[in-house]
Amino acid sequence: MKPDCILVTALTDPGIMRSLNLKQWDLLIRQARNANLSGRLNTLCHENGLLEHIPEQAINHLSSAQILADRQVDTIRWEVNRIQQALERLDVPVVLLKGAAYLLSGLPAAKGRIFTDIDLLFRKKEIDAVEKTLLLFGWFPTKMDEYDQRYYRTWMHEIPPLSHIKRHSVLDVHHAILPETASLHPDTEKLLENIIPVKGFDNLFTLSEVDMVLHSATHLFHDGELENGLRDLIDLDALLRHFSENNPDFWNDIVLRAHDLELSRPLYYAFKYSNKLLNTPIPKNILTSLDQSPIKPLAWFMDRLFSRALQPDHASCDDGFTGIARWLLYVRSHYLRMPFQLLLPHLLRKAWMRRFNEQDTTI
Amino acid sequence: MTSGFELLWHTWDDESVVYHTGSGDTHLLDTIAMSALMALENKALTVAELVEKVSKHCAINPDPAFFESITQLISSFNRLGLIERYSH
Amino acid sequence: MKVSELSPAEFSKRLKRRGIYLKTGPFISHIRSSIPAVARNLSLLYSDHQLMTSEDFADFHIELFRSRGLRRWYRPQVNFSFDGHIPFKPLPLAQAFPMFEWTLNWCIANHSNQYLILHAAAIEKDGLAVILPAPPGTGKSTLCAGLSSRGWRLLSDELAILRLGDMKLLPLARPINLKNDSIDIMRQYTPDATFGQTSHDTAKGDVAHMKPSTDSVIRSDETATPTWIIFPKYVANENISLTLRSKAQTFIYAAENAFNYSALGLKGFQAMEHLIDSCHCYDFIYSDLDQAVEQFNSLPLSEEITP
Structure with missing residues (x-):
């Protein structure tokens, strides 16, 4: 693996940005753009008083990203307002997950963050009513073929993404944080028991602090395809630093809760990689007490995969193995989602459809 | 007004952008639309109150047709998310 | 160093190997391509532009390359890559240079929210600028090209770039994109100008590019004050006319057709408010280019129209 991904260095040690030359800034801006972290980088420059040391060319790109991030904050607040207004009549708690939750709870993890969609969690028995009501207010299922529809409805922990007919905002409506077929089974009821209200709203909630971290870890290390791997790891780092700052019990609480929800393995990976890449201060005894490291050869292998896939998706950070690592993690994410006898036909079909679509569009 | 959000205006002659x-x-x-929205920005009103305010402000006879046009205006404001039903 | 200081052969070698660092107004683009038509048109139409070095900061890293695979033999295609990502489907190889032009527009319009970017042409004289919005087919590019060959400085024929803060217009001074009949009209109107190859059968019909004047390229760091917003419309055999236009409606039109108005949110509204408030807004109908030039040389500086 290439040792010098300048973005990770700048994120962990912003001071180095004082002394970068133009060529290095060029690379840093490109890596940040591909990793969806330009807004985050801008936040760090502001917080560390670095602006006067940054060349104008780079400032242009950073402010451009910040302006977009600022607009996204308004957009997310507005969408949440619309969602809440639509679901008011249902009398079910609306639970925000991930980015929208960080933003509405005023967490530092939201600063300069790029949002792609809004994630919501409901009880499975409420999903039907929620979907029907959202439909009335203009959120329609995104177009997909019957196979994908069925795949979502049968195997996934969410319904097909909904997209607003006018505003094009995308909602991911979940009834669990992992698919039902997955090897781990965190209980949605347990998550809902501990939700906390969002200030200023009657019926809007987020997961509890520890559950927020566990969900983020699970999404990154057990479910996702790591397309925004570094961005998600930055989220984890920001959450862990913030929650542990004034709460000495936080570390013990989260380890216990992880055990309770069957999420110790993803939490272990979260601790390990946020510490390794971003120097998140994880107490040593906590890491050892969690010891969820898989058997040695597998641990070594997984480490090779994650270390690559968590780098920015930019040619300058890739080595000969990066493409394969990303692909293997993609396969793994499906493997963790569904029983093996379903997996192979599914992936083959996906590969076939992709090939087929390419042919279709270019002829 | 939809709470938590703001309106910004600029008026040129008899037209405004908001x-x-x-x-x-x-x-x-x-x-007319401008006068109605400004009145609602100031405080929540019933349709009848709004008709009265706007008709006075714009010196228009508050006949049934005017009432109807204000009702339609309110529903488009609502659709655009500019206003919401006041329930407190 | 100027592009023209390199021989076409040397230019095309550089473009193919490490790529060139081309300065257009406030942007530097690192461009690579081994496609001969791209090299030829670039060295012809950008000959007055500055080349920077690979030690400089590039805003955009782009490459145009031929599709691989069997198809390259019977239906050659060109692809665009933005720093390793391929955001668009390929086009027929014959459209390689037009593709370069619009993908560079795309790069600018999508990554420069420190500016308000309108879909409009812009020209300048004595520090004062005219913004020409208007939908395609209204003769905007023709008028812009005509004026730029008669003493007006070309700022841009497609992207009017306004700096948030002081709301000055920043020049791009890139080749003017002409379509269909406009190509021959401009060849006759400005016989001295340089034109690139005509690409046939693009999505917009025939397309050719006219080289911007040396003066507008050399002065491409010199900003201008937006003073008039004029919606031109070519109507054959119609009398020339300049009429005041509603400011609020001009605002909405410019906002809806801007590249990034909605991405800027409140900042976009405030910028547009300032722009519209400080400009005189007109509709303009013309049927003869010389008459249009004459009218532009005496644009009113207050909100009244001289007959």
Whole structure:
């Protein structure tokens, strides 16, 4: 693996940005753009008083990203307002997950963050009513073929993404944080028991602090395809630093809760990689007490995969193995989602459809 | 008004543009629409109260046709998310 | 160093190997391509532009390359890559240079929210600028090209770039994109100008690019004050006319057709408010280019129209 991904260095040690030359800034801006972290980088420059040391060319790109991030904050607040207004009549708690939750709870993890969609969690028995009501207010299922529809409805922990007919905002409506077929089974009821209200709203909630971290870890290390791997790891780092700052019990609480929800393995990976890449201060005894490291050869292998896939998706950070690592993690994410006898036909079909679509569009 | 969000205006002659900080949309308003939205920005009103205010402000006879046009205006404001039903 | 200081052969070698660092107004683009038509048109139409070095900061890293695979033999295609990502489907190889032009527009319009970017042409004289919005087919590019060959400085024929803060217009001074009949009209109107190859059968019909004047390229760091917003419309055999236009409606039109108005949110509204408030807004109908030039040389500086 290439040792010098300048973005990770700048994120962990912003001071180095004082002394970068133009060529290095060029690379840093490109890596940040591909990793969806330009807004985050801008936040760090502001917080560390670095602006006067940054060349104008780079400032242009950073402010451009910040302006977009600022607009996204308004957009997310507005969408949440619309969602809440639509679901008011249902009398079910609306639970925000991930980015929208960080933003509405005023967490530092939201600063300069790029949002792609809004994630919501409901009880499975409420999903039907929620979907029907959202439909009335203009959120329609995104177009997909019957196979994908069925795949979502049968195997996934969410319904097909909904997209607003006018505003094009995308909602991911979940009834669990992992698919039902997955090897781990965190209980949605347990998550809902501990939700906390969002200030200023009657019926809007987020997961509890520890559950927020566990969900983020699970999404990154057990479910996702790591397309925004570094961005998600930055989220984890920001959450862990913030929650542990004034709460000495936080570390013990989260380890216990992880055990309770069957999420110790993803939490272990979260601790390990946020510490390794971003120097998140994880107490040593906590890491050892969690010891969820898989058997040695597998641990070594997984480490090779994650270390690559968590780098920015930019040619300058890739080595000969990066493409394969990303692909293997993609396969793994499906493997963790569904029983093996379903997996192979599914992936083959996906590969076939992709090939087929390419042919279709270019002829 | 939809709470937590703001309106920004600029008026040229008898037309205005108004920006909504939530939706990020900009709308073009004529004198009547402008007067109605300004009245609602000030405080929540019933349809009858709004008709009275706007008709006075714009010196228009508050006949049934005018009442109807204000009702329609309110429903388009509502659709655009500029206003919401007041229930407290 | 100027592009023209390199021989076409040397230019095309550089473009193919490490790529060139081309300065257009406030942007530097690192461009690579081994496609001969791209090299030829670039060295012809950008000959007055500055080349920077690979030690400089590039805003955009782009490459145009031929599709691989069997198809390259019977239906050659061109692809665009933005720093390793391929955001668009390929186009027929014959459209390689037009593709370069619009993908560079795309790069600018999508990554420069420190500016308000309108879909409009812009020209300048004595520090004062005219913004020409208007939908395609209204003769905007023709008028812009005509004026730029008669003493007006070309700022841009497609992207009017306004700096948030002081709301000055920043020049791009890139080749003017002409379509269909406009190509021959401009060849006759400005016989001295340089034209690139005509690409046939693009999505917009025939397309050719006219080289911007040396003066507008050399002065491409010199900003201008937006003073008039004029919606031109070519109507054959119609009398020339300049009429005041509603400011609020001009605002909405410019906002809806801007590249990034909605991405800027409140900042976009405030910028547009300032722009519209400080400009005189007109509709303009013309049927003869010389008459149009004459009218532009005496644009009113207050909100009244001289007959």
